[in-house]
Each structure stands twice: as C-alpha cells, then as structure tokens.
Amino acid sequence: MRVLVVEDDWALCRSVAATLRDEGIAVDTANDGVEGLALGREGIYDAILLDVMMPGLDGWEVLEKLRMESSAPVMMLTARDAVPDRVKGLDIGADDYLTKPFDNAELCARVRALIRRSVGQTQSAITIDKLVLDTAGRTVTYDGKEVELTAREYSILEYLALNRGKVLTRTRLYERLFDERDDSYSNLLDVHVSKLRKKMGPELIKTRRGHGYLIE
Amino acid sequence: MKIPFYSLRWRLQVWYAVILFLTIVALCLTAFQLAWLSESRRIDATLMDSERDLIRAFSRSRESGVEKNSKGENMSPPERFLNEIRNGSLDPSGDLDDAYLSSDPGFRFYLFADTNGKALLRSENAPEQIEFLAIPESGVSEDIQTIGENRVIRKSFWFGLQSAIGTNITTEVEESQRFAWSLAICGAAVWIVGLAGGWWLAGRAIRPVESISRAANEIADGNLSERISVSKREDELHELSRVLNQTFDKIQDSMERERRFTADASHELRTPVSILLSETQRMCKRTRTVPEYAESMEVCNDAAERMRTLVEDLLLLARQENAQLRAEGEVVNLSEVVEGSVRDILPLATERNIKISTDCELVHVRGSVSSLAILANNLLSNAVLHHPGNGHVQVRVIESGEEVILRVTDDGNGISPEDRPHIFKRFYRVEKSRTASAKHSGIGLALVHSIVTNLRGNIWVASQLGEGSTFTIVLPIVRKTER
Structure with missing residues (x-):
C-alpha cells in the first residue's frame, strides 16, 4: 500500500x-x-x-x-x-x-x-482458503493459527491478497509498498517474501518466474 | 401584540373614540342648550307681551284715572286691575285671544287670585292648582317657570294680587325633542365616521412601526442583513428607522467580526491541534526510542508555540478591530516608540547581519503607546525576519505638513505583484509553505492595518521583487500647541 x-x-x-x-x-x-x-x-x-x-x-x-x-x-x-x-x-x-x-x-x-x-473489497476481513486477513486489526491467521508478521511482511501479504489472482511484478510491488524512504535497489522484497513463506508454508505465495508474485 | 386590545392601534382607537365621543356630546349639548335657550326666550317674550295684552284687554275701555292706594301712592295698573276685579267692573268678555279659550296645544291661560290664593279671575283652561309666589312687603316678586307642560309667569304684588299667566309649550317641547334626536343621530353618525377615519389613520400611523417590528423580528431570527425600509418623508419614524438601521449595521458589523474571528481562530488552530493530537496518539501507541520521543516533543512544542502566538495575535487584532474609531487618546512621541522597537529588534538583526539605520525627527501623534509599538514592531520584524540576511533596513520618521510619515525600507526579497494586494489580509502568508511559520501567525500586517485605520492614517507598500520593499504609514500630526 x-x-x-x-x-x-x-x-x-x-x-x-x-x-x-x-x-x-x-x-x-x-x-x-x-x-x-x-x-x-x-x-x-x-x-x-x-x-x-x-x-x-x-x-x-x-x-x-x-x-x-x-x-x-x-x-x-x-x-x-x-x-x-x-x-x-x-x-x-x-x-x-x-x-x-x-x-x-x-x-x-x-x-x-x-x-x-x-479494489472492490467490501469487508475488512479477506479469506483465501486457509488464509484469513483482518485488515482492521492487521492480524493474520493461517490454517487456524495466528501468524506473527512484521508491518512490511503484512503489507506485502495484504497487497497480494487484495489483488488475488493477479501477477504482481516486482516493480509494481516496489512502487506500491515501498516509499521514498526505502532503498528500492535492494532485494528487500525477496527477503520479505521468503520470510512470509517460512511462516506460512511455501504454497501460498507463488512465483511466476520472470513476472512476479501472486496469491491464487 | 397578539391580544388585539393591547395593540397600539386599538389603544389609540379607544382613546380616540372616548375623546371624540365626549367632544360630540359636549357640542350637541351646547347646541341643544343654545337652541332651547333662544326658544324659551322667545316664549318668555311672547308670554310677557300676552300678559300686557291680557290686562289691556280686560280694562280696555276704561279711562285710567289717577287713584291713590292705601299707602297714598298713585295706583299702579295691577293694583287698579285688582280693584276692578273686586269691584266687578271688569269686562270679562273682553277682546280675548282665542288661545285663552281652547285647550289645544299652545293654549294660553290666566289666573288671578287674592292673598289667600282664592281665584278671582281665571280662564277655563287654567290648571287647578298653581303654587303662587309669597307676597312681598312691597313691590312685586315675579318669575318665569316651566311648570308641567306650561311656561308660566308668576307675579305676587304687595297689595295682595297674585297672578299666573301661562302658555302651553307642548309643541315647543316636542319640537326641541325632535331637535335633540336629530342632534343625537347626527352626532352618532359623525362619531362613527370619525371612528372609521381614526381606525384608518391609526393603521396608517402604525404601519411604519409594524414594518420596523417586522424587520426587527427578522433580525432577531438571525437574518442580520434585513433592514427597515426608510420612508422618504423625514418624520419621526424616518429618524427612528434610520437610527435603528445604523444600530443594526453596527450589530451586524460586530457580529460579522466576531464570526470571522471565531472562524479564523478555529481554522488556524485546527492545524496545530491536529499536529498535537496526531503526534501524541502516535507516540502513545507503542513504546518508542528516546530520540523519537525527543523529536516528537519538539514537534509538539512547536505546535503549542504556534497556538500561543496565534491566540495572542488574534486577541490583539480583535481588540484593535473592536476599538471604535477614537481620535482622542494620548499624545505619543512616535520617534521614541520607533527607536524603542529598533532597539528590541537589533539583536536579531545583528545575528542575521542586517544593519538598521534610523532617522527620526521629533514628532507627536495621537494614539496609544502600546498600539504604536505593535505597529512599529511588526513592520520592523517583518523587514528583518523575511530578509534573507546580510542587508540593510532603513527606518525614517519625518514630519510633512499636517502629517507624520513612518517609512520602513528593506533590501530583502520584496513582494511579488500577485501577493501585494493580499498582504494586509489575515492569515495571508507570502511563503509558499508554512514550514517556517511557527513564529508568524499571518496576522502581523492585518494588525498593522487595523491600527493605522483606527488612528485615521494610511498605509501602503511599494515593492520590487528581489530588490526590497518600502512600507509607508501616514498619520495625522499633533503639534505642541494642540496638546
């Protein structure tokens, strides 16, 4: 965001x-x-x-x-x-x-x-399979268990969830999630995504090689 | 106003009705009295004539010899008449008027009696009982009275003759009653016409008052721009409407100022309050590092500082704008005030490497030291604070004819032509961002403008972008002799 x-x-x-x-x-x-x-x-x-x-x-x-x-x-x-x-x-x-x-x-x-x-979402809670994202309380449960996320991790997950089904390029993610204070040439994004996969299992966030990430 | 009898129109009408009624009644009564008086005078004159005629008729043929009465005086005709009655030497069938014989309305009668009231001679139609006057010691006592339906002359002579000669006045009484009725009807008609006219007049007189009260009601309901329509005739109500309108103008003006002050104050206070709220809420949400807290504290402090400056300046401005245009006030040595302000700003100017040169003549103006000091301080601090540094500010106080000129010239950034018309407006700031505006409320020049206006002076600015500005203030001078 x-x-x-x-x-x-x-x-x-x-x-x-x-x-x-x-x-x-x-x-x-x-x-x-x-x-x-x-x-x-x-x-x-x-x-x-x-x-x-x-x-x-x-x-x-x-x-x-x-x-x-x-x-x-x-x-x-x-x-x-x-x-x-x-x-x-x-x-x-x-x-x-x-x-x-x-x-x-x-x-x-x-x-x-x-x-x-x-983005056409009317409720504050987003549910995708086992993932439940409460955008108001900024809490995430996966498979019934609450997952502790950093603010940056949460925002990446939220953005992917809000745009579910769409492949989001790294450039777009950088544009949308990092501001003027962040160093956009680092590999921060990849670091955060791999941390998210570690916390919630590898199958949630998919990689389209050469394009970007998506949640289906 | 809702109860009709309490309304001004009704009360006017009632008073008018009462006064008109009394006037008409008095007029009618007077007219009736006068008419009746003249009528009774006429009757009395006729009656006296007929008395003479009657006696003459009874003793018509006789020679009036000179006889002596018991007192040894010459007998008066009545006395002789009495003797004649007693002697029976009267001619009862004398040449009498027909009126004495009839009993139709307008008949006349006579009655002569002796000391005991015994009738000596009477007409057929004379009333049975007549109260005679008491017999006097000498001479004659007489009166004319209306007794019943008759007008009667009663006479009592010392020698024992009592007479009553009367005429029936039924016709005249009826006549005067008719007259009274017609008077009453006319009076009532005049009264009713008068009342209608009075109602109309009262309505007309009240109409402006009604329009005034309507306008006043509108204003009371909050429609402050409503005014009374002032009539063209310069009557009392015209004056009243004018005065009321002026009052309404003043009220609207001061309400407008009040409203503007509140709006400005709340508007300008919203931003620092937002900063305070946002910062404190953010800081309270979770634990922060000490440098973060310190930075936040500084931001909050700046915001609070801004609020303080703003509140103080706004109050100052409100006070200036509410001060009526008062020409009186103390006589102030302007040069002294200006030199004081220069001394105050000097440390700041030195810090920014700005040289201030002063050239003050000794002149006096009327005003208050405090407002003149605010004026000079604002002009000087504007010149110094908006200056990029390393420059020169010149302050001059000159006497010029009937005026005092205060001129502050700087060689700073100058003011762009787009900004120039707005600089005396409240909260107008020339800087593109309010970043550095903590020390400026945006009121300074508005305040200066208000003060100058209150002192019946003038202010204008000449400026060239990049070369500097000159603020010139002209105030009326006070000479030593005027003090």
Missing part, C-alpha cells in the same frame, strides 16, 4: 506520514499543491490525502487536475468543515472528507476503507 500525503504544514505532514507508516503503509509526502500534483500524476498511489488550504495550487485545483487522468481514491484533509465545502470536495471527485483535527485511528481506518473500496 502506498499513499501520498499532500499537506503544506510540514509538522502535520510528517506526523500523518509517520502514523500511516506505523500501519505498514508506504507514504510519500508533498508540501504544496504543485509537488503533490506532480507526484499524484505518477499513478502509483493507492490513496491520496489532500489538504485544501495550500499556497499556490490549493487542494480543489489539485483534485480537479488529478481527476483528469487518475481515479486514485482521494481523501480531502482540511480545516474547513462547513457543509458546502464538503459537498464541493465530494462533487469535484473526492472519495472521502476528513476534518482537522482528527484521530489517528479514524485516519487509518478511513485510509484502509478507501483502499479496500478501490
């Missing part, structure tokens, strides 16, 4: 990013609308958190321009809580609206729900 946070207040931006990273979500940040739009256009984000009041390009403008080429879920993050503002945001194409100040728990839940909806 990779999320873009566009927020002009540096401290808040940093704090939101840290909160989401704690949840195992890869986070990129942008400190103004122009930068946010440029990053958003790359199309590698599962969700975009967008502040409204920004110098230069404001959140509405960013959203409008972004919607011309991308359908990534967008959550407006703003101090403006008047109903007309919310309506405007949702009409322009925002998927959700969260007013400051917010609770971290709510922020995370909304981001998870946003991503879930965008």
